[in-house]
Amino acid sequence: MKKQKAKLLVLKDVDLIDGNMDNIQKNMVIIIRNGIIEKIRKYGELEIPKGGQIITLSGKTVIPGLIDSHVHLCQSGVDDFMKPFAERLITKFKRNCLITIRSGVTTVRNMPGVRGYRIFKYRKKVAQGKIVGPRILASGPAITTPYSYFSILSFLPFSPFVRFFIERLFGVRGLSIDVNNEKEAKEIVRRLKKEGVDFIKTITPGSPYYPFAKEEKMKLELLQKGLKKEQIEASMQPEILKAITEEAYQLNLKVACHNIYRPEEFYEAVVAGANSIEHSPIGLMSEKTFDLMKEKGIFWVPTIYAFYNWKNIIDNPELFETAEIKELIPEPLHSHGKKSLQQLRNDIKNGGIWGKFYKEMEPLQQKYFPENLKLAIEKGVKIAAGVDCGAGGAGYVPHGQLYKELEVYINNGMSEFSAIQTATKNAAELLGIIDKVGTIEEGKVGNIVVLESNPLKKISNLNNVNLVIKRGDIVYSKDVEL
Ligand SMILES: [Zn+2]
Numbered sequence: 381m382k383k384q385k386a387k388l389l390v391l392k393d394v395d396l397i398d399g400n401m402d403n404i405q406k407n408m409v410i411i412i413r414n415g416i417i418e419k420i421r422k423y424g425e426l427e428i429p430k431g432g433q434i435i436t437l438s439g440k441t442v443i444p445g446l447i448d449s450h451v452h453l454c455q456s457g458v459d460d461f462m463k464p465f466a467e468r469l470i471t472k473f474k475r476n477c478l479i480t481i482r483s484g485v486t487t488v489r490n491m492p493g494v495r496g497y498r499i500f501k502y503r504k505k506v507a508q509g510k511i512v513g514p515r516i517l518a519s520g521p522a523i524t525t526p527y528s529y530f531s532i533l534s535f536l537p538f539s540p541f542v543r544f545f546i547e548r549l550f551g552v553r554g555l556s557i558d559v560n561n562e563k564e565a566k567e568i569v570r571r572l573k574k575e576g577v578d579f580i581k582t583i584t585p586g587s588p589y590y591p592f593a594k595e596e597k598m599k600l601e602l603l604q605k606g607l608k609k610e611q612i613e614a615s616m617q618p619e620i621l622k623a624i625t626e627e628a629y630q631l632n633l634k635v636a637c638h639n640i641y642r643p644e645e646f647y648e649a650v651v652a653g654a655n656s657i658e659h660s661p662i663g664l665m666s667e668k669t670f671d672l673m674k675e676k677g678i679f680w681v682p683t684i685y686a687f688y689n690w691k692n693i694i695d696n697p698e699l700f701e702t703a704e705i706k707e708l709i710p711e712p713l714h715s716h717g718k719k720s721l722q723q724l725r726n727d728i729k730n731g732g733i734w735g736k737f738y739k740e741m742e743p744l745q746q747k748y749f750p751e752n753l754k755l756a757i758e759k760g761v762k763i764a765a766g767v768d769c770g771a772g773g774a775g776y777v778p779h780g781q782l783y784k785e786l787e788v789y790i791n792n793g794m795s796e797f798s799a800i801q802t803a804t805k806n807a808a809e810l811l812g813i814i815d816k817v818g819t820i821e822e823g824k825v826g827n828i829v830v831l832e833s834n835p836l837k838k839i840s841n842l843n844n845v846n847l848v849i850k851r852g853d854i855v856y857s858k859d860v861e862l
Pocket of ligand 1: 450451452491769
């Protein structure tokens with residue numbers, strides 16, 4: 381696919397949702413010059429400049445380029461970090477980028493994956509236009525606690541010297557970095573800054589078994605099944621997280637904190653000053669957590685759709701066999717995903733550890749989300765949408781599914797307009813790029829999605845994309861091969 385260059389692009393007779401106003405402005409003209417939105421006027425109120433590409437879009441709706449605040453572009457949602465060489469990473473990355481762009485997403489905050497340093501090279505190729513994809517803000521490896529499920533130590537308990545080579549051999553280098561104390565925390569943040577990260581990702585609750593481990597009987601069972609005590613109890617000390625956020629603040633980096641199990645840990649991350657908390661806790665959030673988030677301007681990125689989808693696919697494995705899924709997750713990854721799905725289903729049946737985790741914890745995530753969301757909205761906590769597309773371990777969520785996250789918000793009481801803002805204006809604020817993107821305004825970057833119909837009427841209309849414009853270039857067109 382070649383990019384079509386247009387120094388001057390005019391979108392004529394569009395219905396505009398600009399991301400600021402909770403309404404639709406009919407029959408508008410948008411002029412984009414050299415990638416920047418120059419003018420927005422009512423159709424007929426200005427002379428259309430000559431010499432550019434003029435597209436008449438009567439009846440279509442335009443919205444700001446969408447922003448996904450939580451994706452893994454180097455993974456495809458089928459535990460493929462366990463199979464790092466099943467497909468060339470660049471092949472996978474390019475496909476996931478294209479799927480993302482076609483879904484109207486022009487900016488992403490990319491989370492860790494295997495070979496986590498590669499993303500800096502890929503980010504550059506996208507910025508140079510050599511790969512068609514969204515603008516990427518990248519974290520590189522996650523900072524986590526030793527023996528957490530994201531820690532290399534969980535997989536490779538060798539001496540640091542041996543690990544160095546094994547990490548490279550198995551391609552897991554760059555997934556995560558373990559931190560042991562506050563001094564190390566600050567050093568790691570500085571090192572990551574030098575590597576070129578746009579933000580820091582931390583994983584504080586290290587163990588999915590932790591909530592079980594409080595019961596002695598369960599803990600014993602886990603130990604008998606071969607898990608180490610450190611693995612079961614892994615959790616980052618709040619002082620270490622505080623050291624990370626403080627150092628990051630000094631270096632002008634934001635901190636995203638993965639927090640998925642206990643509401644108390646979620647609260648600790650808020651106190652420590654993370655800029656966003658990723659995922660949804662299994663438990664009711666306290667008023668004081670949301671009050672403090674509102675006060676400090678901390679965002680919540682629930683990634684709730686991944687959990688809904690996970691359950692749905694496990695209960696109905698035929699959903700993983702559709703032509704659409706096979707296109708989004710092609711071979712050999714699809715077969716790998718099918719196998720791990722079957723394993724999990726067996727594990728659930730036989731009462732294995734992971735099966736037990738799924739059965740007891742999974743319903744809780746969905747049980748508490750509606751109430752937590754209601755309270756967050758009531759308290760005025762800003763929410764940014766992320767889908768965890770590509771994440772391994774849970775979800776089976778392929779790329780390009782952002783609208784489905786918004787659907788869950790709306791089904792739980794959020795307005796359509798606010799839902800769109802979670803994937804535009806709010807997300808741009810969280811990413812620290814609201815001066816450039818997130819809304820359609822004169823002077824901002826020309827990132828625009830043209831939809832066949834109005835998403836305020838039905839949010840799934842977001843999935844019917846006609847054109848995607850990034851920096852004034854048409855990067856996807858439904859009707860024309862570019
Ligand atoms: Zn994730």
